[in-house]
Amino acid sequence: MSTTGTTDRGAADPRDGRETAGRLLRAATRSGAHLISEAAALIGGSAVLADPIAGAVYSTPATAASDGVHAAAHPQEHPRHVLRPAAGAVLVLAPAPTAPAEHTALVAATAAALLEVRGQRAAELRAEQMALHTTLLRLLLAGHTTAVTDALGAEGLTHVTVYRLSGRDVPTAHQVLWRAARPSLLAARAVARTLMGRLEGELVVAELHHGCDDGRILRLVSRVSERHQLLAGLAGPLPLAEMATAHADAAAARYSATPAHRVVPADAVGATQLARLLPAAPYARWAGSVLAPLPLALRHLLMVWLRAGSTPRAAAALGLSAGTVRARLRDLGEVLDADLADVTVQAHLLLALRAPTRGEDREESRKPTAGGRGAAAVPSGPARLEALPGGILDTDVARAWAAGLVGGLEPHLRIALACWLRHRAKAAPAATELHVHRTTLAIWLTQCAERLGRNLTDATVRAELHLALEITATDGANDPRALPRRGGRTYRRL
Incomplete structure (x- = not known):
C-alpha cells in the first residue's frame, strides 16, 4: 500500500523536539499511513515502511516505495538512508540534504516507537480477529456462503481462490502473513477480501474476489512459503458455492509440492x-x-x-x-x-x-462417419478400465510421447522403475521381486528421477510413467527376469 503526503508543512525546528513528537503522535492516532506521511514531511524527504514479505506497506511519496524496499534489504548501498526496525518491518527514511542529522534521528526513533505501539495494539486484537476469520472459513466450507458475504458486506464477490499451507512453522507463518496481507473485514466496496485461519494444523487462506485475483496474495503466500519452509497447494478461482471443492483440490495439490516448487496449483496436478x-x-x-x-x-x-x-x-x-x-x-x-x-x-x-x-x-x-453411422456410438461391449479401446493410446503421437519420456532409460533403470510402479510405489515388494537390496532400488529410483527430470513422489507423475513404460514395452522389456546382472547379487551398469 502506498500513500502520498498529507502535510505541506515544512520540517519543524530541530530544536523543538516536543513539536516533532506531537505531530508524529497525532498522525499515529489516525493511521500508520498518516504516521509515515508525517515523518516524510518532517524530514523533507521520503519515508517507507518496508516489510520483508509484503514489500512497501506505506510509502510517502509512492514513488519511493521500491527505493525504500531495496534500502531495507541492502542498507550498505544506501548510506544516506536512516533505518530503524519497527513492528516486524523496517522504517526507511531518506532525509533532504538540508535536514539536520539530529532531527532525522529524532523523527526515526519517535516514528519507530509509535509504530511499535500500533503493532502491539494490533496484536492485542489479532487473536480475536483470527478466531473470527477461522469461524468464517468454517461457515464457507459448510456452505453458508450468503451468511459469510453478508457478514463481510461483500455481496458482489462471487469467486474464491483457496490456499492450504502446511509445515512445522505454520503458527509463525500465520502471524507473518497476517501482518503482510493485513486482512480487513471492514473495507467498503473492496475488490477482494482475504480470510485466513488455522484448521486442523494447517494454514488456510481464502481470497474472495470478482472472478479473478490480482496475484497479490499468491505473491505473499509464495514468499512466506519460501521463508518458513512450507508446502502449499492452491485451487481456484471457483464460484463461492464450490468452496468445499476448492478446499479439497488445494489439499490434493499440496501433496505434489516440493522444496523446489513450494506452491502447486490444482490445475497443474493430473493435467497430464x-x-x-x-x-x-x-x-x-x-x-x-x-x-x-x-x-x-x-x-x-x-x-x-x-x-x-x-x-x-x-x-x-x-x-x-x-x-x-x-x-x-x-x-x-x-x-x-x-x-x-x-x-x-x-x-x-x-x-x-x-x-x-x-x-x-x-x-x-456426434459427426457421422463415412459409413453413415454416428461416431458417438460407444465401441461394442462395455468400456473397461483394464484396457483402453483402439485409437486412444495406440497412435504414433502417443508412442512418440512415451519414447520421449522414458526411451532414454537404461535397461536396469527401466525394469526397476516398472516393477516399483507395479507395486504401487512400495519399495519392499519391488526389491524382493527384483532380488536386490532396497538401498540399491532407492539409488536406482533416484537415478530415474534425475534422468527423467520428474518428481516420483507425485502420484500423477507415476501414472504417466507407468503408461509410457507400457506403451514402449517390447517383449519382456519390463520383466524383472531380464534385469542385467553381473557378479551374483551385485548389479552393475553394463
Whole structure:
C-alpha cells in the first residue's frame, strides 16, 4: 500500500523536539499511513515502511516505495538512508540534504516507537480477529456462503481462490502473513477480501474476489512459503458455492509440492501432457462411458484419491475418515467393475477424469462417419478400465510421447522403475521381486528421477510413467527376469 503526503508543512525546528513528537503522535492516532506521511514531511524527504514479505506497506511519496524496499534489504548501498526496525518491518527514511542529522534521528526513533505501539495494539486484537476469520472459513466450507458475504458486506464477490499451507512453522507463518496481507473485514466496496485461519494444523487462506485475483496474495503466500519452509497447494478461482471443492483440490495439490516448487496449483496436478495429445472424440467417448455410473461427488473423491496417492492423504484432503474413504472406494470398485488397487486401472482412471468435456468435443463426437453411422456410438461391449479401446493410446503421437519420456532409460533403470510402479510405489515388494537390496532400488529410483527430470513422489507423475513404460514395452522389456546382472547379487551398469 502506498500513500502520498498529507502535510505541506515544512520540517519543524530541530530544536523543538516536543513539536516533532506531537505531530508524529497525532498522525499515529489516525493511521500508520498518516504516521509515515508525517515523518516524510518532517524530514523533507521520503519515508517507507518496508516489510520483508509484503514489500512497501506505506510509502510517502509512492514513488519511493521500491527505493525504500531495496534500502531495507541492502542498507550498505544506501548510506544516506536512516533505518530503524519497527513492528516486524523496517522504517526507511531518506532525509533532504538540508535536514539536520539530529532531527532525522529524532523523527526515526519517535516514528519507530509509535509504530511499535500500533503493532502491539494490533496484536492485542489479532487473536480475536483470527478466531473470527477461522469461524468464517468454517461457515464457507459448510456452505453458508450468503451468511459469510453478508457478514463481510461483500455481496458482489462471487469467486474464491483457496490456499492450504502446511509445515512445522505454520503458527509463525500465520502471524507473518497476517501482518503482510493485513486482512480487513471492514473495507467498503473492496475488490477482494482475504480470510485466513488455522484448521486442523494447517494454514488456510481464502481470497474472495470478482472472478479473478490480482496475484497479490499468491505473491505473499509464495514468499512466506519460501521463508518458513512450507508446502502449499492452491485451487481456484471457483464460484463461492464450490468452496468445499476448492478446499479439497488445494489439499490434493499440496501433496505434489516440493522444496523446489513450494506452491502447486490444482490445475497443474493430473493435467497430464498425454491427455492433451489423445484424439478428442474416441477419448471423450470412452471416458464418458466409463464414468457414466458415477455422480460428480464420487468422481471428485476419485480425483482427490488419485492425486493424493494414498487413502490417508485423500481422507485428510476430503475431511473424511480413512475408513469412510476406503468404504467408498470399495463401492466404486464394484460400480466400475475394476480393481482400483491396480496401477494400470489407476492410470486409466486419471486419464478418464481428465478427458475433454467441452461442447465442441461432444459435437465432434456426434459427426457421422463415412459409413453413415454416428461416431458417438460407444465401441461394442462395455468400456473397461483394464484396457483402453483402439485409437486412444495406440497412435504414433502417443508412442512418440512415451519414447520421449522414458526411451532414454537404461535397461536396469527401466525394469526397476516398472516393477516399483507395479507395486504401487512400495519399495519392499519391488526389491524382493527384483532380488536386490532396497538401498540399491532407492539409488536406482533416484537415478530415474534425475534422468527423467520428474518428481516420483507425485502420484500423477507415476501414472504417466507407468503408461509410457507400457506403451514402449517390447517383449519382456519390463520383466524383472531380464534385469542385467553381473557378479551374483551385485548389479552393475553394463
